[in-house]
Amino acid sequence: MIRCMLLKSDKSCTYGDESLIEMWKQNPSDALWVDFDSHDQTEERVLLKSLGCHSLAISDAQRDRHPPKIELFDDYIFMLYRGIYHPGDDLVFDHLQIAMFVGTNIVITTHAKKSISIDKLFADEGEKYLVKSPITLALRVFHYSCGIYLQKLFEFEEKLESIEDKFQMGGDDKMMQEITLYRSRLTKLKRTFNYHSNIGSELKILVTDETPIINQADLHTVTDVHERIERLLSLSQMHYDICSDLVNGYLSVASHQLNATMRVLTVITAIFIPLGFLAGLYGMNFEYIPELKVANGYYYLLSFMGFISISLVMLFKKKRWL
Known part of the structure; x- marks a missing residue:
């Protein structure tokens, strides 16, 4: 499925299918958001190439698994990050790889399944950010995904405190199996957040370099996203350390x-x-x-x-x- 959001110079917004791409090509000063959701990869590659996306970036976007990254091309900033298809309890996430091609007047998102963050912003809220700039919209999609991670980590923090209280009353093997499982999941999350932290750092460098796609006007948004990623990384590390301390304490006892x-x-x-x-x-x-x-x-x-x-x-x- 392809859906588009076309924001014209008079601030009017039109939602539709790929036919809006041709309208945008006739007036490229308008702002366009193209979202590829579970679309055929062959057709997707053709359309992305027609929009000026680099073939190597397209290959990375269509791979089943690829480490999160950011790369600057002539007309686009290519971002690849690990979003969320379905957030479960106890740090169980059904991850979703999301690729973004961000230009001066266009942002393209592509993903293999439904994305919570993109579905959330593909409405009036998305229009508000697209008015500012495509990079602002892309960063807000990223920011929203990080917010889901953050909410689940806060929920897990409450559960971890409950486990600590029970442990003081006397731990057992079943409790240790549970804590060890959480520690393993936190290790995977830390790896993901480390990649995302690198994306945040690279974005701040691009702001400093004053590229046409992202500049000092976007510094606040970039800083906000980077701080949220760093908070995710620090929280996951803290929870991991607590789980490790509980395991080591149980082994010592x-x-x-x-x-x-x-x-x-x-x-x-x-x-x-x-x-x-x-x-x-x-x-x-x-x-x-x-x-x-x-x-x-x-x-x-x-x-x-x-x-x-x-x-x-x-x-x-x-x-x-x-």
């Missing part, structure tokens, strides 16, 4: 409990070793053992074994091993 158990077993073993030695000594089948003729030898041996046991217990308690 489990290790301490294991050490305490092994200490008790070692003490028990140390007590019974001399007792077992004496029992084994007098259990040998020799006919001539001197002590066998002692009338109360049985009681003497039991008393001696009890004395050894009590002495060892007192020694271990004195050394705080019990």
Whole structure:
């Protein structure tokens, strides 16, 4: 599907299909937003080339997976970022690769499935940003996607606090499996936000270079987007660190409990070793053992074994091993 938004010089806005592209070509001073949604890639490539998009950028846009990036061409700024098709709970995101070709009077977006941010802005709100400039509209689409990520991270923060409280009452293996799963998801998000942070930094450089497509007038919007990306990166890193601390804390507690158990077993073993030695000594089948003729030898041996046991217990308690 191809949908277009044509903003004329008199500020009137028209919505339609690809026929608006021909109208724009007749008067390129107007502003145009072209959105390719789940469109046939062959037809999409032909249309993008007719609009002056570089073939390498088109190939990157049509790849199933490509790291987020930004690249400056003669007539366009090409941005590729990881948007959202469906945001789930517990940091589960159905990601969507979104490509943008941003010119002086045109912005082109292409994506394989429905985009929440683009659907949100392809209305009156989008007109407001397109009036300012195509780069402002593109950055606001990016900004809205980051806002969805941010909202889900805030929701996860509340859940993480609840997990921390439960952990203080006593963690278990099931809780550790859950935390480890969250840590893995946060690792993937951090990787995505790192790429996006690079896009924000490159945009600030382009503003400084004063290219025709983006200049100092767009600095505030670029800074706003970059700050939101950095906030996402810092939040995901903070949540990752908390999950790591919880896992390490659980492992430390489990290790301490294991050490305490092994200490008790070692003490028990140390007590019974001399007792077992004496029992084994007098259990040998020799006919001539001197002590066998002692009338109360049985009681003497039991008393001696009890004395050894009590002495060892007192020694271990004195050394705080019990």
